[in-house]
Amino acid sequence: MYKIKVGISACLLGAPVRFDGGHKRSSFCEQQLGEHFDFHPVCPEMAIGLGAPRPAIRLVKRAGEVRAEASNGSFDVTERLIAFSQQQVRELGFLSGYILCAKSPSCGMERVKVYGGTQGAVKEGVGLYARALMDAHPLLPVEEEGRLNDPLLRENFVLRVFAYHDWQQLCHGGLTAARLLEFHSRYKYLVLCHAPEAYRSLGRLLGRLKGRPLEQVADEYIARLMPALTRCASRRGHTNVLQHLQGYFKRFLSPGQRQELADTIDKYRLGLLPLLVPLTLIRHYLREHPNPYLEQQVYLNPHPESLKLRYSL
Incomplete structure (x- = not known):
């Protein structure tokens, strides 16, 4: 049976790619939508060489620029994430939709926590990969798995x-x-x-x-x-x-x-x-x-x- 090709954050299909070595498997995506969609899974953080488990990544605003840094301050992956994202999304013209993992500093579609301000973390960010995806394919249907509830x-x-x-x-x-x-x-x-x-x-x-x-x-x-x-x-x-x-x-x-x-x-x-x-x-x-x-x-x-x-x- 022919299936429509849809991108998805790899953790939503049960891949153990999250910072803690776990996943966020979505039974609705995997079982119900999986009957009709041929999923193309991507984990940007694993793709740039980060392992699992690993220190959590978070978005931090410094001098007006949002960067992706380890929560313990041990490394910065901003340039690597942006470079991978821009290269990857250029190759996704065959997709008909995309399901992203909510709250992720790489894949979050909206309301991702951004640290570094005087008010602490504010939910105003967009994941670096998600932003590149939506900028490159503005008409592509994109949604977060949590909102699909x-x-x-x-x-x-x-x-x-x-x-x-x-x-x-x-x-x-x-x-x-x-x-x-x-x-x-x-x-x-x-x-x-x-x-x-x-x-x-x-x-x-x-x-x-x-x-x-x-x-x-x-x-x-x-x-x-x-x-x-x-x-x-x-x-x-x-x-x-x-x-x-x-x-x-x-x-x-x-x-x-x-x-x-x-x-x-x-x-x-x-x-x-x-x-x-x-x-x-x-x-x-x-x-x-x-x-x-x-x-x-x-x-x-x-x-x-x-x-x-x-x-x-």
């Missing part, structure tokens, strides 16, 4: 990985105006759910497709799409899309069926039902009344059902 953030990250991979496949297969328009057609309702203003903006962008270099339009398209999908969809956004989908079935359903669907969507809006309930009903009516345009909508199946990511939304 939040159902909304978990679903959003996986959704973005599949969407970014879909885009990479489009570009790899040969970009044409027709394929770009078809891609946008499939993602319309997903974008509408997450960011209505981006939905309108992307429509206007593709409306001016003629007369502009295709590659330029495509670069602008994905540069708007991925940030739009980074926003977690709200209950209001889902309700809006569900009501749009409902409209396609009005002339096919009996009065009782129309009322049932409307009531189900409204109960979801009020928080009385999970998203899966109205989605299941819409999928049922779609099987009974096929519609090629709706069947292609990524919104209805943004990721494998086996991950059960929409059960608690």
Whole structure:
């Protein structure tokens, strides 16, 4: 089975690479996501020659510069970490996502402790490897393993990985105006759910497709799409899309069926039902009344059902 390639901090897969010789194995990453993702593990600190166990590394601000030093002051690995990170991230264009270890001075995505100020440690840093990764690949879906415990953030990250991979496949297969328009057609309702203003903006962008270099339009398209999908969809956004989908079935359903669907969507809006309930009903009516345009909508199946990511939304 083909799997999407995703980078990951090696400790999250159980590799004993942490400063204390331990790991931070994530069963969700290893077992559930591992069924669909082909992980590319990296430990920057081990890669630059540090052993395990070793003195812990921490970020220290000195003369306005953030450096990576041993907690006991015995060594400084700033230049080595930066050099490795910059070289490594240049080789990661094949990835469709990345999962980082939280709080790490090399891999932490945000709120990493920085020492050296008058107020002691402040949670304002970014790991040196993580910063290089995000600077080099600003559209790449990146998340920390701890934040994946939040159902909304978990679903959003996986959704973005599949969407970014879909885009990479489009570009790899040969970009044409027709394929770009078809891609946008499939993602319309997903974008509408997450960011209505981006939905309108992307429509206007593709409306001016003629007369502009295709590659330029495509670069602008994905540069708007991925940030739009980074926003977690709200209950209001889902309700809006569900009501749009409902409209396609009005002339096919009996009065009782129309009322049932409307009531189900409204109960979801009020928080009385999970998203899966109205989605299941819409999928049922779609099987009974096929519609090629709706069947292609990524919104209805943004990721494998086996991950059960929409059960608690």
